[in-house]
Amino acid sequence: MPEAAVTHHGVHPGTHIPRLQHHFDTMAQQKEAVTLGMWVFLVTEIMFFGGMFCAYMIYRMWHYDGFVAASRELDLTLGAINTVVLIGSSLTVALGVHAAQVGKTKPLVSYLLLTGVLGLVFLVIKYFEYSSKFELHEAHHAAAMVRLFPGAGWFEVTGDLAPIAGEMRLFMVLYFALTGMHALHMIIGIGILAVILWMAMKGEFTPGWYAPVEIFGLYWHFVDIVWIFLFPLLYLVNRHG
Amino acid sequence: MSTPVIGTDSAVGAPALPSRHYLNETTGWKSWLLTTDHKRIGLLYLITITGFFFLGGFFALLVRLQLLNPTGGLMTPDVYNRAFTMHGVIMVFFFLIPSIPATLGNFLIPIMIGAKDLAFPKINLLSWYLLVIGGVFGLASLGGGGVDTGWTFYTPYSSMSSNSRVLTGAIGVFISGFSSILTGLNFIVTIHRMRAPGMTWFRLPLFVWSHYATSLIMVLGTPVVAISILLVAFERVLRVGIFDPTIGGDPVLFQHLFWFYSHPAVYIMVLPGMGVISELVAAYSRKNIFGYSFVAFSSLAIAVVGFLVWGHHMFVAGETPYSALLFSAISYLVAIPSAIKTFNWTATLYKGSISYQTPMLYAFGFLGLFLMGGLTGLFLAAVGLDVHVHDTYFVVAHFHYIMVGGTLMAYLGGLHYWWPKISGKLYPEGWSKLSALIVFVGFNLTFFPQFIVGYLGMPRRYAMYPPEFQVYNVLSTAGATILGVGYVLPMVYFTWSWFRGRPAGDNPWGVKGLEWQTTSPPPTFNFDRTPIVTDATHLYGHAEEVKVA
Numbered sequence: 001m002p003e004a005a006v007t008h009h010g011v012h013p014g015t016h017i018p019r020l021q022h023h024f025d026t027m028a029q030q031k032e033a034v035t036l037g038m039w040v041f042l043v044t045e046i047m048f049f050g051g052m053f054c055a056y057m058i059y060r061m062w063h064y065d066g067f068v069a070a071s072r073e074l075d076l077t078l079g080a081i082n083t084v085v086l087i088g089s090s091l092t093v094a095l096g097v098h099a100a101q102v103g104k105t106k107p108l109v110s111y112l113l114l115t116g117v118l119g120l121v122f123l124v125i126k127y128f129e130y131s132s133k134f135e136l137h138e139a140h141h142a143a144a145m146v147r148l149f150p151g152a153g154w155f156e157v158t159g160d161l162a163p164i165a166g167e168m169r170l171f172m173v174l175y176f177a178l179t180g181m182h183a184l185h186m187i188i189g190i191g192i193l194a195v196i197l198w199m200a201m202k203g204e205f206t207p208g209w210y211a212p213v214e215i216f217g218l219y220w221h222f223v224d225i226v227w228i229f230l231f232p233l234l235y236l237v238n239r240h241g
Numbered sequence: 242m243s244t245p246v247i248g249t250d251s252a253v254g255a256p257a258l259p260s261r262h263y264l265n266e267t268t269g270w271k272s273w274l275l276t277t278d279h280k281r282i283g284l285l286y287l288i289t290i291t292g293f294f295f296l297g298g299f300f301a302l303l304v305r306l307q308l309l310n311p312t313g314g315l316m317t318p319d320v321y322n323r324a325f326t327m328h329g330v331i332m333v334f335f336f337l338i339p340s341i342p343a344t345l346g347n348f349l350i351p352i353m354i355g356a357k358d359l360a361f362p363k364i365n366l367l368s369w370y371l372l373v374i375g376g377v378f379g380l381a382s383l384g385g386g387g388v389d390t391g392w393t394f395y396t397p398y399s400s401m402s403s404n405s406r407v408l409t410g411a412i413g414v415f416i417s418g419f420s421s422i423l424t425g426l427n428f429i430v431t432i433h434r435m436r437a438p439g440m441t442w443f444r445l446p447l448f449v450w451s452h453y454a455t456s457l458i459m460v461l462g463t464p465v466v467a468i469s470i471l472l473v474a475f476e477r478v479l480r481v482g483i484f485d486p487t488i489g490g491d492p493v494l495f496q497h498l499f500w501f502y503s504h505p506a507v508y509i510m511v512l513p514g515m516g517v518i519s520e521l522v523a524a525y526s527r528k529n530i531f532g533y534s535f536v537a538f539s540s541l542a543i544a545v546v547g548f549l550v551w552g553h554h555m556f557v558a559g560e561t562p563y564s565a566l567l568f569s570a571i572s573y574l575v576a577i578p579s580a581i582k583t584f585n586w587t588a589t590l591y592k593g594s595i596s597y598q599t600p601m602l603y604a605f606g607f608l609g610l611f612l613m614g615g616l617t618g619l620f621l622a623a624v625g626l627d628v629h630v631h632d633t634y635f636v637v638a639h640f641h642y643i644m645v646g647g648t649l650m651a652y653l654g655g656l657h658y659w660w661p662k663i664s665g666k667l668y669p670e671g672w673s674k675l676s677a678l679i680v681f682v683g684f685n686l687t688f689f690p691q692f693i694v695g696y697l698g699m700p701r702r703y704a705m706y707p708p709e710f711q712v713y714n715v716l717s718t719a720g721a722t723i724l725g726v727g728y729v730l731p732m733v734y735f736t737w738s739w740f741r742g743r744p745a746g747d748n749p750w751g752v753k754g755l756e757w758q759t760t761s762p763p764p765t766f767n768f769d770r771t772p773i774v775t776d777a778t779h780l781y782g783h784a785e786e787v788k789v790a
Binding site: 024033040059062170173 | 356357358359360361362422426427429430431433434435460461462463464465467468469471472475479480481482483487488489490491494498501766771
């Protein structure tokens with residue numbers, strides 16, 4: 001039997017290093033673990049949205065006309081503004097992570113604050129976009145009246161678009177499901193951001209320990225990337241005519 | 242083998258419990274409900290899923306009693322629908338999926354790799370709470386009259402027609418899904434980042450490999466069923482019509498999304514069982530597993546290929562012949578890694594010093610029953626034959642051979658094998674052998690006749706059947722009764738052993754593996770010192786090291 005070897009770095013090596021949880025041996029191991037954990041979580045999120053993207057693409061192939069017509073009823077301007085807002089917030093969160101890395105608390109707080117504000121701007125714009133879908137109005141690109149919220153008792157399409165009303169309704173279901181889930185992720189993200197901001201203001205982050213900022217950044221970028229796919233798929237792909 | 246030998250040696254004198262261990266370190270209900278110790282959380286899971294198991298078993302009993310007579314008579318068809326649905330929902334989502342990973346996996350993985358805990362202890366506790374909350378929703382749907390859609394929640398029945406508590410039940414499944422995702426995430430990170438010095442990938446116990454593969458499925462598959470169930474909920478509440486054919490939606494799309502998870506979920510259930518069997522076969526043959534790396538990679542192969550076979554559940558749901566052929570061919574491929582495992586377990590026995598303790602009896606049971614379950618899976622993967630036996634008792638028998646004959650046998654075997662480690666006590670050997678025998682006999686009597694009656698054409702999920710099928714159903718019900726006894730027995734003697742059992746000593750089986758090198762029960766942080774590993778887990782090269790219990 002080869003020599004039985006044991007290390008002697010103690011029963012609770014973590015108790016001496018602040019921020020090192022008891023079950024990790026080193027800060028590096030802890031950081032690698034939490035970062036990997038976030039990446040694995042994001043893989044899960046990709047699959048979560050993936051189910052809906054898959055449904056969207058199948059239905060789009062089957063019901064092309066209805067999807068084109070409904071897509072044109074979305075508000076391109078608001079969607080485009082929101083895209084810019086979100087990309088901007090990705091920039092600020094990246095700058096925030098950098099500030100945390102080099103231990104500059106003041107810029108960290110400002111960048112996080114700015115990120116939160118941009119996130120809220122996105123949600124406010126989304127609110128106005130959603131509420132217009134509950135009103136009966138003239139279609140932008142056809143001689144028809146539409147009320148696009150797909151719930152029973154709400155959805156209504158008359159005039160030229162009536163023959164493809166069912167297909168349009170399917171598009172709107174997926175629109176609300178996809179953007180609704182995205183908005184929910186934004187809201188959760190802003191909640192987490194509030195906690196991170198609070199911690200940053202108390203000066204808890206140091207160049208030696210800023211993992212929460214970094215993994216929050218990963219989450220925020222992910223939510224942005226989902227929108228980067230949603231925007232062209234929902235608003236843009238049918239605008240060539 | 243060179244893992245450090247720590248603690249007392251059971252061969253010297255009568256073993257006693259260590260003075261300090263994870264069970265007596267802290268006391269009080271708070272120390273359990275707020276614990277972040279993976280071992281305690283494993284026990285919380287054990288108690289929870291045992292409850293669900295007997296609840297699900299109760300519904301199985303109702304189903305079997307109803308089918309004693311061709312005309313039913315115990316329940317109305319509507320109640321019968323709820324009984325088999327609740328049996329399926331509870332057994333699949335609240336027992337089988339968490340079973341081995343959440344109890345044995347939770348307890349053992351950190352110890353097996355020489356870590357103090359899982360990477361995210363609080364998330365581990367959260368996942369137990371999620372299972373409990375999901376379970377509460379499940380029970381609430383039961384209290385409101387149950388669900389009658391079948392465990393598959395097929396649309397448009399679940400979304401439009403059913404008047405039962407579909408929404409509550411679906412929310413329960415949705416929430417418990419997140420429990421499973423977080424468990425998988427925790428295992429993946431733990432196995433990647435928490436291994437003790439020297440514990441390389443190819444020294445890992447195969448139990449850990451199979452849990453790694455399982456975790457991949459949990460993380461990749463579960464979110465897809467989560468979103469499909471959420472879409473069903475939208476449809477039910479808002480009547481939006483996403484799976485409604487009258488506006489161009491497609492109910493079969495739900496089946497695709499559902500099985501994209503739920504077929505791999507079969508491997509969530511069986512892969513951990515395979516991991517247990519790899520440990521048992523090696524331990525009780527006193528041999529390292531034959532073809533270790535093949536067995537390790539076959540777990541990953543099953544996880545990967547398992548994601549590409551879901552279409553074989555829809556051969557008769559209007560699939561094109563081309564995709565049916567493709568899904569059929571890929572389904573056959575799953576047989577290869579499964580066969581590699583089975584052959585390698587058998588080859589491990591060759592020239593091994595086999596001891597016939599209770600866990601090994603379960604392992605033998607697994608080998609035979611899994612073989613039958615697996616081979617009948619090939620029948621179902623064949624497009625033409627599947628048209629004949631689709632939705633018959635043949636299918637029911639097939640997946641019960643895998644889920645009960647495979648997973649549950651492995652779970653019980655594993656529970657016996659690691660019970661001395663978990664509780665620090667020995668279980669009564671005579672009673673446990675008797676119960677293993679009862680389970681084996683009862684199981685085969687229950688499910689073997691179902692192969693025959695299914696092949697003869699008895700459809701599943703019907704409350705009544707033609708009288709010529711009665712003999713098979715009577716046999717099946719008789720078997721289920723015996724099986725029930727076989728399941729109640731271990732619960733009784735494990736409970737007895739917990740309080741009254743003889744202290745087991747640190748290594749009652751005289752086997753290797755890090756979990757046997759610490760005390761029984763282990764201390765809160767598993768090892769007094771971080772172990773350094775210099776060899777693979779089950780190398781029994783030197784006869785003088787082997788201590789037979």
